[in-house]
Amino acid sequence: MRGGCGASGTVAIMNIPVELRYTKDHEWVSLDGNRARVGVTDYAQEALGDVVFVQLPTLGDEVAQGDVLGEVESTKSVSEIYAPVAGKVAEVNLALEDSPELVNGEPYGEGWMVVIELSDPAAVESLMTSEAYAALIEG
DSSP: OBSSOOOOSOOOOOOOOTTSEEOTTSEEEEEETTEEEEEEOHHHHHHHOSEEEEEOOOTTOEEOTTOEEEEEEESSOEEEEEOSSOEEEEEEOTHHHHOTTHHHHOTTTTTOOEEEEESOGGGGGGSBOHHHHHHHHHO
16 A cells, blocks of 8 residues: 555554564555455554545456555545555455445454465565564654
8 A cells, every 4th residue: 555654753553463464565464375365554544544435456357466456545545555466366355345444443354355366375475574564664
């Protein structure tokens, strides 16, 4: 997620689950075999403000790492969501169509965005650990 996430001053204590991997664009990845569940981090949803609309990719879309997956519109801005890994979109969270506020309330739970069937499961290892992500947002 780029745009709308600029930080100045101190960072509030954020929820950064240790079992997930992270990107510099504030997406998280949860690995389950060759499938990666993707969403935006607690830091990102806080920076965005109240999410009012989420645009997600189409089921079956092929994405390369870094491709735009969709957009999140909030009361503050519109930000693009980027694919943290390459593969095929295997699931989309249709609940976000009617309840985009789930991104704010449960960024690591019901606010997930897509599941990508990985073309290279080892690529997840190149993403940031929770410690590295914490250093990024605190820096």
